[in-house]
Amino acid sequence: MASINPSPAGGIYYRPAIPVTLALIAGILLGEGVPGFSPLFLCLLVTAAVASLVAMHRNRPAFWSPLFAVFVAGYLSMVPWVSQDYGSDHIVHYLDSGRWQIQGSVLEFPVLRLGRTRTVLDVETLSREGQSRPVRGKVRLTVMGETKVALGDRVAFDAKIRSLRNFNNPGGFDYRRYMAFKGIHGSAWVRAEKLRIVGTRPLSTATRIVNDLRGRLGRLIDAAGGPDDKEAQAVLKALVYGDRSGISSELRERFNRAGVGHLLAISGLHVGIVATVVYRCLVWLFSFCTPLLWRGWTRQWAAAATLFIVLAYGILAGMSPSTQRAVIMVAVFLVALILGRTHDLLNTLSVAALAILVFSPTALYSISFQLSFCAVLAIVVGLEGFDFSEGTESSLGRRIGKKAAGFVLVSALAIAGTAPVVLHHFNQTSVVGLASNLLLVPLVGFLAVPLGLASTVVALFFETLAIPGFGLCVQLLRLALAVVDVFSELSFAAIKTVTPSLLEMAIYYLAGWALLNLGKARFASWVLAAAIITAGGDGLYWAHQRFWHRDLKVTAIDVGQGGATLMELPGGTEILYDGGGFSDNRLFDVGQQVVAPLLWRRKIATVDTLILSHPDADHLNGLIFIARYFNVRELWTNGDVNITRGYETLMAVCREKNIVVRRLDAGSPPMSFGKATLTVLHPTAEFFTTVAEVDQEDLNDGSLVIRAAFGQTVFLFTGDITANAEATLVRQAHGTLAGTVLFAPHHGSRSSSTPGLIEAVRPQTVVISAGAGNRFGFPHLEVTDRYRAAGCRILITATHGAITMRSDGTGVQIESYMANP
Structure with missing residues (x-):
């Protein structure tokens, strides 16, 4: 019977796991992106399987039908995850x-x-x-x-x-x-x-045992330190048994700025280090066993014992999805070592990915999966051609130098290999990451983690004797935290970046492969040239989108119950009118999690001006992150000094970043940005006297109302004004309120959008920024009915998502993120 894999070296099946894994990945991506065709793909799977069997029966090679079958299987593996048929009892x-x-x-x-x-x-x-x-x-x-x-x-x-x-x-x-x-x-x-x-x-017996052990370890770690060791103890718990509940967002940010955020989670790095340390210790130990030594089984037995310990570590850590993937990856490498098939690391790495995706196809979308495999792949590919063997005749200094050079190169390759993925998901890169990893990976990975696990083993039998071991771990981690602080407190430690597109990530990886293979692979120079040309075209495209466009683009951002609108003016000037926000940024920061990703995706790293209509949390709190990280030059306010934690924080950031704070009112002169003109229509200079004399409704009525004119088109931003302010606005405007697009006051509440305002503005389109299912019931039905009666097109962020409007000065083109809400 013919083999499905008859290819000679260099053929498609030279490394059989690679094409099979790629076919499975392609099927998973299609299954998630274009669901609903499972009957068709089931038929295709049967057809591909039959074609493969026929080819084998006729003693002919079957090159593509097995890969097609795997591709179809990948598609079908996503059906349970994307199907809407959950059953009537779900x-x-x-x-x-x-x-x-x-x-x-x-x-x-x-x-x-x-x-x-x-x-x-x-x-x-x-x-x-x-x-x-x-x-x-x-x-x-x-x-x-x-x-x-x-x-x-x-x-x-x-x-x-x-x-x-x-x-x-x-x-x-x-x-x-x-x-x-x-x-x-x-x-x-x-x-x-x-x-x-x-x-x-x-609970199962095994679960009860593991839970009891985790509880005992937590108490021992708490007993191993003092009141000043809380952070070190929290890190140790995270590293030994996966309890990250004590890791604060502030501590996590310090690790991220230092470029070592991966040290806080049990991932491929920790499991790999544990496996390496245990394996080498066992090889040394088994070398004293004469029967194993004579049969040449020391490495295989050491790998088998290491596999058992790695599985135990994963179970102790709770087998979270990231830990499961790390255990599977390391287990595949250990099994390959046991079977004596370690000569091709790329193929082994593909087998590990294949095993994970067969077990859990949704792992493909996990950041930890992407980072782990990008790091290992970059290391494996990058180290090809380098010889770090110590040699029997090398001096001690030369051997140490080779090890140090190898460690530096491995760290650099891991950082380079994961850089696009990190930027795509986190929009931050650590400038000091290489230096900090050289110090902290050995300290945490090769000292604290193995010692912590050794103390765990001791705790199984003698709890009292384990406390000194955990105490030493805590002191090591205190030292590590001090090193983290040294790096993270550097002003240049980390920088925020725009989001690389999938095309840009592909260009980066292709260019990297080409550079590593110049002179080795026949097409490397052509691939590099194509990558450079494509990168140039991509750069020109974004330069036009950011700086060379001549239209006005206005985007109502979906921030839930709140308001945030981005104005992209001709020439590249960026203005953000309000930033949305929840009551407590510690629970959820709208600026960081919602507004900033939209800006970064559009390659916006600088917002020239922030406009705070009034200092309510649902308009203010999202501006704090933008003010801190987007090179803001000015903040325009209405002069309301309503003292809240959010307002005080925003003012502190303005002082720290030297942002000019300008109070504007209806008497401020119009401001021109090329062909676009912004005019403040409300409030008057006399509106605010003292905070004590102004109630909350009046505070809303003090919102900055901005008229943005571009050619024949006008956008009117109204904040949270209500009926009283609308009447004042209409009276003072003297018939100049007519506009193309009206941003409905106060999220479409019944206390605003009066007939007088609608008649004065006569908008073609009304945009209402409101959260889906909000507790206020915004927008109120009578308000939307009022706009419809006036012939207005109504767009609501709760149902349409982000709403982008482009004006060439004569008309407005509108596109909503949710095309068919």
């Missing part, structure tokens, strides 16, 4: 359907942060009006306050199950897909005093 049918008596089991360790406890609940029953029905599905549960709920507890409470929603902007994070790939389709919240524990779901 919780997706009960989303946004009012309050229910919910009962379910806690699936994840609850995490307390900023007064809120979060976990995942496996919903079992829903009850209402005396009727109970069994259901299935997982929801994210937020408990307001601290609770004693533990993993496996059955809980009951009254709540609404809300659907998960995205901020629908270009370049935005797809939160719904992210949660769906974790099997979570809804969210609910309840106050701690309203949550009742009604029982416990039986």
Whole structure:
């Protein structure tokens, strides 16, 4: 019978795992991007399988049919994840359907942060009006306050199950897909005093043992340090058994600025280091076993024992998805070592990726998967041709030098290989990353982690003897934290960058491959030339989009319940009118998570002017991040000094970044930006006297109203003004309010958008910035009816997503992110 893999060296199946893995990846991507054709692809899978069997039966090579079968299998593997057919008893049918008596089991360790406890609940029953029905599905549960709920507890409470929603902007994070790939389709919240524990779901013996061990380790680590060691203890818990609940966002940012954020999660680096240290120790130990030594089995037995320890480490760490992938990757390499097939690392790496994707196809969309394989692939490809063998006759100094050079090169290749992925997802690169990794990877990876795991083994038998080991780990990590602070506090430690497109990432990797293979591969120079030409064309395209365009582009950003509008003026001037925001940026920073990604995707690194219509949180808080990281020159305000934490923070950032703060009013002169003119229409200079004399409604009525004119088109930005301010505005405008696009006042509330304003403006289009399902009911029905009666086209960010309007000075072209809401 013929083999499916008859290719000679250099053929498509020379490294068989590579084309098979690529075919599977292509199928997964198509399955996620274009779902709904599973019957067709099932037929194609059968056809490809039959074609392969026929070729084998006729003793003929089957080159493409096996790959096509794998491609189709990849497509079908995504069907359970993207299919909308969940069954009639799934919780997706009960989303946004009012309050229910919910009962379910806690699936994840609850995490307390900023007064809120979060976990995942496996919903079992829903009850209402005396009727109970069994259901299935997982929801994210937020408990307001601290609770004693533990993993496996059955809980009951009254709540609404809300659907998960995205901020629908270009370049935005797809939160719904992210949660769906974790099997979570809804969210609910309840106050701690309203949550009742009604029982416990039986846990397996292995789960109970692991949970008990994690609890014991936590207590031992707490006992191994003092009150000043909290951060070091939190890091040690994260590294030893995967508990990251003590890692604050501030600590994580310090590690990210230093370029060592990967050290805080149990990933391929930690598992690989543990495997390397254990393997080398076992090889040395087994070398004293004469039977193994005579048979040449020391390395195979060491690899087998290491595999067992790696699996135990993964189980102790809770086998999170990132840990699972790291364990599988290392396990594949160890199995290859056991089987004596370590000569081709690229093929082995492909086998590891194939094993992970077969087990979990959604892992392809995981950042940890992408970073791990990009790093290892860059190291494997980059080290080809380098000889770091020590040699038997080399001096000690030469051997140490080779090891040091190899470590530096490996670190540099890992950073270079992951750079585009890091920039694409995080928009930040650490300038000091190479230097910090050279110091911290050995300190944390080769000292603290192995010592922590050794102390864990000791704790299994003698808890008291384990405390000194954990104490030494804590001191090592205190030293590591000091090093992190030295690097992170450097003003140039990290820089924010725009988002590279998929095309730009491909150019980078192709150019990198070509540079490494110049003189080796026949087409390397042609690939490099093509990459340079394509990069030049890409640069010209973005230069036109950013600086050479002659139109005015206005984008209403979907920030939920709030307002944020970006004006891109001819010549590249960028103005942001409000920035959205929630009440507490510590819980969710709209500027960082929503507004900034849209700017970075459009290659905007500088926002020249920020306009704060008034200092309410849903207009102000998103501006803080933009002011800090986007080279802002000026902030325009209405003069309201309403003292809030957000306002004080914004003013502090302005002082730190030397941003000029200008108070504007209706008497301020118009400001011209080429052919575009911005005019302040409201409030008057006398509007604010003292804060004590102004109530909240009056504060809204003090919003800066801006008229942006470009040729024959006019955009009117109104903030949160209500009926009183609208009447004043109409009276003072003297018939000059007519506009093409009106941004509806106060999110479309019934206290605004009066007939007088609509008649004075006579807009063709009305844009309403409001959050989906907001508790205020914005926009109110009578307001939208009023606009429709006036013949206006109504666009709402809650249903249309980001709304982009382009004006050439004569008309306005409109495009919404959600084309068919």
